[in-house]
Amino acid sequence: MYETHCDLWSWDAGIGFDNGLLKYIIRNFHLYIFHRCGAVVIIHHVEVIFLPVVFGGKCSGETGPDGIIDCFYSSTYGYQWGTCTLHEYIRTMTMGRFVCSDKSLNYCYRSCMNEGYSIWVSPVYEDCSCSSSNYTEQALAANCYIPSGTDCSWYKECLQRKFSCNGTSMNNALTFARTLCNLYSEKIGNNGKQWINEVRKCLQFSILPTLRPWWSLSCTEVENALIDSYSLCYIQPHKTLLDVSICQLVASDFFQVFWTIRSTLDKSYNSTNIFIDTMFNTLKNCRESFYQNVTFGEDLRKFDLTISYTKAALDRRRRSVLDDETTISLEIVENLATKLKWQEKGVLWFSQLNFNSINITQSVDLDAVVDELRNSVQQDSLHGKTDDISFKVVSVKGCLDSKCETLSFKIIASQTESSEFCLTNVDRFNTKWDQTKVGTVIEMACTGNYTGTVSRLCGTGGQWKEPDNSQCTSVAIQNLQKQASMLQNSDNTASIVNDILNELNNLTSESYDLRSGDMATSTAILKDISEHVAKNTAAVSDNQLEIFGSLCNSLLDDKNSNNWNELKLKGPSSITGLVKSVTLYTKSYTNVIEQEYNVVENKNIVIEVGKFQAEDLTVPVKSKISESWIADSQTEITLDKKKL
Template sequence: MQSKLNMDDLFQLIFVSLLIGSAQGACDRSDGPSGSTACVLLTPYYNKYQWATCLTDTYIKVFSEGNHMCRDSLTKYCWYQVMAIGYVKIWMKFLETRPVYDNCTCGPDAPKKVTTQRPVVTSAIPDWCFSPSGSDCSWYKECLEARYPCKEQGDSYALDYAGKFCNLYQDHYQEFNTIGQEWIDAVRKCLQVKLVPILRPFVVATCESIKQTAFDSHSGCYLHPDSGKPSICDIGVGNWARIFWTVKGALIQDATETLKQMLDVVSACGTDILSLGMENIQMIFRREKEMVLRNLNKFAENIADQMASKMKWNTRGISFFGYPTLITPNRNKRAADINTNTFYINILIAAKSVFDLNAVDSPRANLSAEAISVATSIENGDVRLDIAQGIEFKELSLCIDYNCTDTSLQVEPAPPKKNGVSASNVKPFTIVLTIIAAMAASVLALHLKMLRHCLLS
């Protein structure tokens, strides 16, 4: 086992890893610039050269959630070591066995197989990209997309989701109350700050890893966007509901996982998501054992889109969001086999005129009546869902709460159609006529048989 770090080194790493470097790099205490990278000797606190980036004290505090800051409280810019940016969690995990200090060394102290030259970035980006204020939504295009042009690959988190997410906040800023505006400001900044590390010259990220990094930061930014700033738990149901449905209505790419994450975060706050008149519809499906369902999010989106189309929600002023969920039925629900072949899809619906700030002129909608109409249409066979072979639609419930632990109504879908005709749609009169016709045919056949017997004899 390698020797442990001494307490002084550990103290410096965790609490004061932001140091003013020697004059070997471009990091003026007043002018920066942000993002400049250099191999510096941070004396007298460290005795080896290491890579560091020039950043603002404000950015460092937000990024580290208040754990790091410039040593000189009067300075605006200071060096922030790569070690502190990318390796603090790793260092803490392997504290007793594998310090990572040498991985960040450079110049004369670099290991033989480590380059002593700063990596070259093919797409240069402005200095301000490294200390975003959060108030400028062009950061996603001018900085993130410029550094990683994922739009060319048809998978741009920056342009397809994050930029639109940011601009929606900005476009409707005045429509939120004071605490809602304060939260929006803090979250927009937090979401950008958390992505800054991948802009560093010594980092190479993929479009998929960028999306994952962003996704991983959302919950934390919603709950704790910055020191002293309100949490999503503090802003009230009205604020977050308008944020959620306005963003949902404007997205141009699927973001089921991200939007579901926001709902889960809000639910964990103890917030009654349905308290403002939204409705939650849950459907139980069962797949055959050999049936492979690779993407449950896509399945949920497809089911919700079908329901919306058949119920004409888009033209009737109803917003909807379909997502998969894991839930165990309680005593108020009909029993269902709980195994890997049973899964649940929820559809949350809301009135556009109430929550979607881009659709305030939409028709008013009665959500309670709509939910009952959905259940009735499914039970009577007026609405039928196109479901992949090997999957069976078992039950639909109207939920009283977001987690659907209690329900107000459960129905079973109408039997499948046979030869284009549903068994549930065959009228009693038609059945009677069919029986009479069958009896008449039998009597006629008997008479013909008797007549033939007489003729032969």
């Protein structure tokens, strides 16, 4: 049973409209600076088919030789062409499905129908049929029919000699194939070298059938056969060596191969792009690989760009080129790279299929490169024009992980025609906001020991709006939330609840300058605790109410009023959630206390918990409360005992 995966690049996700004159399109794609539709389960039913050993023919079961062509006869289908083929080659390439009928022999015939169409029992197709009088000489040297994988001259001496394709793109594909074949470096580890050796052998074996004399193939068909063999070979180059795979490569080996292959870009553009794109997408879809846990920073950066572009009506030939998303991506990214002078700065880059590189002889300040990219979008100056496309970067995200879920920044460029800018500003949490065009929204990584991002809008008149810190949460408070969310799976939860409340009370005390994200997360923690104790009263202890009240008092302090107002703009859920948590928790606490009445009094909140007596109930009980805002209040509620 095997699983196959595919990946949808963000470049494929877009929206657009056509106004009759120009097509306006917004696309997303990933940009790397050097820096799964779902799984489909396929069950393979394996059957072993025996290939004929023809005694008296030209093919010796002991000595071959490889590549001898013969027109042989079978009572099942009559005459057809067959090739004297090494038994081990047949077994390897068909994963054991086809074997010689006499397994002790080194050679047997592989029929044209079997090799070309993977068919065993069928009427013979015209291109495979022959008669007893037909005979074909070997047009190529014997070694052409048993490639070693290590002899890189095979492409020139065999494949290129068979097909005269000078001046066509097939020559470019051959240049790429030879570069890959010659790929060997002392810098690559043993696992990487084994993978390379198996890949280059697999590539030669995969296109070997094109040398058979009965095939009349065009240069384009041979080129396609070369390209089609790429993904098949580097995913699993040897059908029985399952641990030899691109998924097993370490990062240093992968990128050594990656950039070496890139060196063929100028001479074999199409083949190189296709190979590298599939190579990178395959790596992303591996169940386990270094890429799954890669972090972007230091020498490797990743961005997610959203580009809007327009293109005018074109003639059919030119339109067919521009409608290729690969070509569009290349033109845009190359234009951006030129505008930002990445090549002069010694930066290696690629985007989906499109990338570029130069030899670096000096250190590269990628932080400066990133800052320039970010600032250009902030100032709405990152736009350009090629021969047929006008484009603009409308957003950019700096990714810190392979799935771009954790960000270092996000910028949504202004859609206004204003020429005003907000000046550089540093807020109270020490986040620096660079000069930005009016109408632009910026997200930055939260400063300090915090997770998440803070966003800010450059408003009308060049005035910064207040930063939105609702996604910024202290790492310590976030860890407490993880503990609270797992209470139902824990033993001795009373002790755990006490620890969480005590620690959260300390973290939200007056000595800490909280952000709105802390408020929202703390409220979520209290919700988890109150819901847990409602179902598990054993998690409640006598002294918890005082800690609970102190914690709520800290959250409701005047110094946090701006945080609550910030959350209020997003809806009333946070403050309402806090009130609901207090109500639910105190109800649970009432069920376990021994005394009839208990008061927890704080500056910002007073909690009264008591058991009902056979008399009218009046709240608050002012005689037991010292806070003047309650004791001096004329407001009270009396509940008739009969109603209760």
